[in-house]
Amino acid sequence: MKKIISLILTLALCVSLSACGSTKKSESAAVSAADGENIKQETQNSEESTTEPQNAGKVLVVYFSVTGNTKKIAENIADGLGAKLSEIVPKEPYTSADLDYNDDNSRSTLEMNDTSARPEISGTIDDFEQYDTVFIGYPIWWGQAPRIMDTFVESYDFTGKTVIPFCTSASSRIGSSADTLEELAGSGTWKKGQRFKGNESVDKVTEWAEQFN
Numbered sequence: 001m002k003k004i005i006s007l008i009l010t011l012a013l014c015v016s017l018s019a020c021g022s023t024k025k026s027e028s029a030a031v032s033a034a035d036g037e038n039i040k041q042e043t044q045n046s047e048e049s050t051t052e053p054q055n056a057g058k059v060l061v062v063y064f065s066v067t068g069n070t071k072k073i074a075e076n077i078a079d080g081l082g083a084k085l086s087e088i089v090p091k092e093p094y095t096s097a098d099l100d101y102n103d104d105n106s107r108s109t110l111e112m113n114d115t116s117a118r119p120e121i122s123g124t125i126d127d128f129e130q131y132d133t134v135f136i137g138y139p140i141w142w143g144q145a146p147r148i149m150d151t152f153v154e155s156y157d158f159t160g161k162t163v164i165p166f167c168t169s170a171s172s173r174i175g176s177s178a179d180t181l182e183e184l185a186g187s188g189t190w191k192k193g194q195r196f197k198g199n200e201s202v203d204k205v206t207e208w209a210e211q212f213n
Ligand SMILES: Cc1cc2nc3c(=O)[nH]c(=O)nc-3n(C[C@H](O)[C@H](O)[C@H](O)COP(=O)(O)O)c2cc1C
Pocket: 064, 065, 066, 067, 068, 069, 070, 071, 099, 100, 101, 108, 109, 138, 139, 140, 141, 142, 143, 144, 168, 169, 170, 171, 172, 173, 198
């Protein structure tokens, strides 16, 4: 009888020890999962801080875009250089009828036929003075920059700034569009502009932009 009782006690002890072991294991699994989470968090944090742009606050990418092509290029430049991005928003948005270049009386045709047209911009860039380098992007309309770009360059002082024009188009080159903007701006050191196609690769855009970094 004593032997039977001692056998039962030994078995009970083994069962409780193994239960204890498995609890420890799941505790340690929980700990390492939490550690993993923390490490992931830290890695993400350190990735965030190492990719923090060197020149944040000094480079501005300003763009006007109605159908999104120039916007995409502007975003690629800003991402690549860690620059601030700012959109030129028309006070009166362009409708698709406004953009109809087959219509002699559409808003865009009338504006482009009138060199003195200055469509109004909604809002202003308050901290414009702090930027040393300004990328200026626009679509080509009838071989030129849309008139709202004339409004933009005449509204700001580019003295002491490096200005880099870029544009998107269906097929036209940048042509004289950037020279016209430079003339209207009347200040700043304007670099040779660059035309991109709407679906230009991110690599090509960032590689071009980095030469100005
Ligand atoms: C009114 C108007 C005129 C245009 N004129 C030209 C042009 O002369 N040459 C050209 O290659 N593309 C021309 N395009 C096409 C745009 O330049 C092209 O689609 C551009 O990428 C649009 O940019 P966004 O999407 O940023 O607005 C014209 C588009 C519009 C709406």
